[in-house]
Amino acid sequence: MTSLNENARSRDARVQPVSELAARLxxxxxxxxxxxxxxxxxYSTDASIYQxxxxxxxxxxxxxxxxRALDIARDARVPVLARGAGTSQCGQTVGEAxxxxxxxxxxxxxxFDPEARTVVVEPGIVLDHLNAWLKPHGLWYPVDVSTSAQCTLGGMAGNNSCGSRSIRYGNMVHNVLGLDAILADGSEGHFGFVDRLPDTGRVRELADRVRAVADGVAEEIRGHFPRVLRRVGGYNLDLFDCQNPMPYDPDARPNLAHLxxxxxxxxxxxxxxxxxxxxLPEHKVxxxxxxxxxYQAMDVTQHIVTLDPTAVELVDRTMIELxxxxxxxxxxxxxxLIGRPQxxxxxxxxGQEREALLASLxxxxxxxxxxxxPGSVVDMPEPAEQKALWNVRKAGLNIMMSMKGDAKPVSFIEDCAVPLEHLAEYTDKLTEVFHRHGTEGTWYAHASVGTLHVRPILDMRRGGAEKMRExxxxxxxxxxxYKGAYSGEHGDGLCRGEWVAWQFGSAVNxxxxxxKRLFDPNNRLNPGKIVDTPRMDDERYFRFPRHYQRIPLTPAFDWSAWNVRRDPRSGELSAPGSGDDLTHGLAMAVEMCNNNGHCRKFDAGTMCPSYRVTRAEQHLTRGRANTLRLVLSGQLGDEGLAGDAVKEALDLCVSCKGCRRDCPTGVDMAKFKIEARAARVRARGLALRDRLVGELxxxxxxxSRLSGLLGAVQRLPVVSRRVKRALGLAEQRDFPRFRGNFLAEAHAPSAQGSREVVLFVDTFNNYMENDIARAxxxxxxxxxxxVHLNVTPGERPLCCGRTYLSSGQFxxxxxxxxxxxxxLLPYVERGVPIVGLEPSCLLSMRDEFLQYGFGEAARGLAESALxxxxxxxxxxxxxELPLALKPVGHARALLHGHCHQKAFDALRPVETVLSWIPxxxxxxxxSSCCGMAxxxxxEAEHYGTSMQMAELSLLPAVRAAGEDTVIVADGTSCRHQIHDGSGRRAVHVALLLEQALA
Incomplete structure (x- = not known):
């Protein structure tokens, strides 16, 4: 294996054979x-520190x-690496293969056999998707890891995953009955209980030879394999020793799948x-x-587990603060929380009986x-509050990685498992180790089984590798x-592979x-893992080695808030040193992505609509962030953000800002896209279509004055099609309809009113849907x-600049x-709220305005903008809202939230206001993004993708709504997409409230 930079230098020497391989594939x-x-x-990285x-x-x-791919790779004599979601913490899924x-x-x-409680699945299925499918049958697959929304069952089997509830259900190895697999020589076979294998064939031969190997080191296996539940290092050669089976494995007989x-x-x-x-348990508390x-939390855990809980999970002070x-x-x-716990x-x-669970609580x-x-427990007996808190715990890794600055919590000893009676002493002594090296550790996860995910805070660019080794x-x-296991959950990979021999001894190693030789004599299946591995601190494999560089560039936005240093002990942030380039803030913001793949989920939340449609890594928040990181470090040519690689990666990004909210590390791809569009426009100019969008x-x-003429063009199909083709617009869409100028008609403030407010009427609600502004x-x-309005007589109405941002005219x-x-500043200084109707416009004041470099004035406006x-x-x-409301003639409101409303947690107020209508x-x-965006x-090239996004959940829900249902959507684009896709008219909340005025 070689590092990415070395590979980039050497790839020309092997272009011909690789091109032939690619062509044949x-x-x-x-x-x-x-x-x-x-x-x-x-694909060069996973959720580890490696690349x-x-x-x-x-x-x-x-x-x-x-x-076929395996056959072709074998013919070409190249290694292969099977991969699922790429969420591995230890570098298992990266390699030159x-x-x-x-x-x-x-x-x-x-x-699926509900009576036998078994299911057969392909390796790429995601755990949450499987459990959602099983739920109506009252069953689930209980190895519930924190990455359940994105991890695949094949990847979980590869790592021998465990999960939060392993104290009740065991690890992956205890819940796999069989595997169908392809071997390195191309033969296929079923790996299962040894006593059921055929008497002849490749699998039987392997079973017999592996048993002989295990028998040869039986004493060493008994002496060196840790007797703790959380032991996932090396190969499971103890599968033949069933004299003392773990309580989670009722079969108690050898199963070759467990190898x-x-x-x-x-x-x-x-x-x-x-x-x-x-x-599936019917109830939880x-x-x-x-x-x-x-220390008390660690010491008390051994007593809590005597109550027979299904999970005992730790959240430390650092994770609480983040x-x-x-x-x-x-x-x-x-x-x-009760006060400020550490x-x-x-x-x-x-379990199945709620009263029994309440008694346990x-x-x-x-x-x-x-x-x-006494009084230290917050009881949460209701499902909704439990789910919300478990979601925070599941995001633990990403929350930890949301620290700004180059120093991050680094995974390399995070899965060490020790017996519970030693847990408090072990964590105390390990904290002393961190202090000796001038750092702190972040702690969370599986206290119930003595496996705490501890990550020392290190800067891998500045001496972190040396500290990691020590x-x-x-x-x-x-x-x-303490007679524990060095590898307790996330496997070996590049991170802990060199410790396999240390843990198990030379004979077992x-x-x-x-x-490995019996199964893969030519070392082509994921080489360099478990056996013959590199050192954990071999910088050739680091994503951020000491020689890592960021290319010089001048970003459009002010990213200085990300260009900080964090003191590993105190957590204090400080400005960069005098030798630092202030433009590095953009790169550091991109590098907030830790590759954990939280963005691969698509059953809840808002992100990532393009991935939900394509299922392609290129169109995933993580894939885009990796592209940007490679570009900003000079690893994808010298065009920087203006290059084709960035354009292609961001092509289907709809700037929904779902990642801004749903990504626990706060990656804001919409803002990165603004930077990239601005860079490309500076380098290559502006297309006519983009100019039309920006100058709207x-x-x-x-x-608005020529609306009749524009309407006539729309009604002439031949002319309309030619104009749309010339502009690159989708022929299926109608041109926007302009309907007057609300601000020109009503620019004067209200004549009376005891309190003041500024109604910020955006371009769309001023010229296209001004009935909303009137309402x-x-x-x-x-x-x-x-009511004051955002216009002064004789001047052009105010604008947030959103159309310019989206077209690259920064x-x-x-x-x-x-x-x-x-x-608006004089109103802000008087304490007058600024109220907007179009989410993307108004919320620009709470987001992009803060990175223009406007200082305290922008912060004041952001706090006043609602x-x-x-x-x-x-x-x-x-x-201060004496509104009397009456029914509006609809029994039901079906609400679709604008993406930016969701990103800023501004959808709940819409639900609240609608609930006021009798x-x-x-x-x-x-729903995720409507797709119009x-x-x-x-845009002609995006019309198909746009409609696919709408068909994921929005349009089917709208079509299923009865005539007594009113469709509500605050976003202009959302309303147009709903009309184009269903024929139904959606309305802004303001229109409903106007109808409801008594």
Whole structure:
């Protein structure tokens, strides 16, 4: 294996054979074959600290594709690496090999037997998707890892994953009954219970020879394999020793599939998995125990597990503080806290009888009182609050990685497992180790089984590798002292592979090598993992080695807030040193992506709509962030942000800002896209279509006067099609309709009102849907407000600059923002709220305006800027909204939230305002982006993708709505997409409230 930079230098020497391999794969495989440098770069990392450029990537469409790709790679004598979601923490899924990505298409449920409680699945199926499918049958697959929304079952088997509830259900190895796999020589076979294997054949031969290897080191296995549940290092050669089986494995007889579980793809490539299922608990209760010291939390865990909980999970002070900084997590974590605890334990009880579980929760409270901590438990018996808090815990890794600056929590000793009776002492001594090296550690996860995810905070660019080695050696000594396991959950990979021999001894390590030789004599299946691995601190494989450089550039936005240094001990942030380039803030913001793949989820939340449609790594927030990181470090040529690789990666990004909210590390791809568009426009100029989009606020007054002529063009099909083709617009879309100029007609403020408000009427609601602006003004006046408007007689109406941003005209966008700020600042200084109707426009004041470099003035405006519904909810809470409302003739409101409303947690106020209308039941569609996304859905090349996004959940829900249902959508683009896709008219909340005025 070679590092990415070395590979980039050496790839010319092997272009011919690689090009032949790529060509053959493209001819004979139906799925995707990706050998371009950008695609390879996107697959060069996982969620670890490592990076290695693959030879190429194949995304098989079916099992035939998988077999064919393996045959072709074997003929070419190149290594292969099977990969799922790429969420591995230890570098298992990176390497100089042909990557086989099973996650896109190899994800079927093949067989299901509810009576036997078994299911057969392909390796690319995601855990949450499987459990959602099983839920109606009252079953689930209980190895519930924190990455359940994105991890694949094949990847979980490769790592021998464990999960939060392993104290009740065991690890992956205890819940896999069989595996169908392809071996290195191309033969296929079923790996299962040894006593059921055929008497002849390749699998039987391997079983017999592996047994002989295990028998040869039987005493060493008994002496060196840690007797703790959380032991996932090396190969499971103890599978033949069933005299003392773990309580989670009721079969108690050898199963050859268990040798493949935890083998990290080094022995075979999985085709299908046969899984043991468990009954789904009908009820759960949760107790959150608050501790004044971290040590107490660790010491008490051994007593809590005697109550037979299903999970005991740790959240430390660092994770609490970072959660409080995240607007999505803050209200959830606050409910779980009593004062300022240094740590909390999430203690869950699950079962079929709720009363019994409540009794267990009461016993937890009694236990804590007996241990000297009365009143330390927050009871959470209801499912909604439990789910919300578990979601915070599941985001633990990403929350930890949301620290700004180059120093990050680094994974290398995070899975050490020790017996519970030693947990407090082990964590105390390990903390002393961190302090000796001038750093702190972040702690969270599986206290119930003695496996805490601890990550020392290190800067890998500045001496971090040396500290990592020293800390690992001292931590390993503690693990040995307490008879624990060095690798307790996330496997070996590049991070812990060199410690396999240390943990198991030379004789067992030699046996591991013999097993590898039996299965893969030519070392082509994920080489360099488990046996013959590199050193953990070999910088050739680091994503951020000491020689890592960022290219010089001048970003459009002010990214200085990201260009900081963090003190590893105190956590204090400081400005960069004098030698630092202030433009590095942009690169550091991009590098906030830790590759954990949280963005791969698509059953909840808002991100990532383009990935939901394509299932392609290129169109994923993580894939885009990796592309940008490679570009900004000079690893994808010298064109920088203006290059084709960036354009292609961001092509389907609809700037929904779902990642801004849903990504726990706060990656804001929409803002990165603004930077990239601005750079490309500076380098290559502006296309006519983009100019039309950007200049909309300037020509809208003229278009409104010529609305009749524009309507006539639309009604002439031949002319309309030619114009749209010339502009690159989708022929299926109608031209926008201009309908007057509200601000020109009503620029004067209200004549009366005891309180003041500024109604910021954007371009769309001024010239295209001005009935919404009239309705909003009437509602505000009815509530007793004197309404000012964002226009001065004789001047062009104010604009947020959003259309300029989306078209790459950054300087014009900033100028518009400056003009708006200067006009609105006197109102802000008087405490007058600024209220907007179009989410993307108004929320620009709370987002992009803050990075223009406007200073305190912009912050003042951001605090005063409210969406229409946010303002109404706040006013009503203050007793300043005397509105009398009547029914509007609809029994139900079906609400679709604008993406930016969701990103800023501004959808709940819409639901609240709608609930004020008598007789109106409100239902919110669980939808992502509508797909229109400003001009995106109008662009000919994006029309198909736009409609696919709408068809995911929005349009089916709208079509299913009855005639007595009113469709509500605050976004202009959303309303147009709903009309184009369903024929239904959606309305802004302001229109409904106007109808409801008594």
């Amino acid at each position: 493209a001819r004979e495989v139906q799925g995707e074959v990706l050998f371009d440098h950008a695609s390879r770069g996107r 290695a450029m693959p030879i190429g990537v194949v995304v098989p469409r079916d099992q035939h594709d998988l077999r 042909v990557i086989l990505d099973a996650s896109r298409w190899l994800n079927r449920i093949v067989e 493949l579980v935890g083998s990290e793809g080094t022995l075979a490539v999985t085709q299908r998995l046969t899984l043991r299922l468990s009954p 949760l107790g959150v125990v608050n501790f004044p010291t971290f 959660s409080l900084e995240n607007p999505a997590f803050r209200p959830v974590i606050e409910k779980a 740590a909390v334990l999430l203690v869950e009880f699950a 009461a016993r937890l409270n009694e236990l804590m009182a007996d241990l000297g901590l 800390i690992a050696e001292q931590a390993s000594a503690l693990v040995r002292e 030699d046996a591991f090598k013999e097993v 606020p300037r020509y809208a007054p003229w278009a 909003a003004r009437r509602v505000l006046e009815a509530a007793g407000y004197r 300087d014009k966008a900033r100028a518009e923002a400056r003009r708006a700020l200067d006009h 969406l229409f519904e946010e303002f109404l909810v706040r006013a009503r809470a203050a007793g 007789g109106l039941a409100v239902e919110t569609i669980d 400003g001009s995106f859905g109008y």
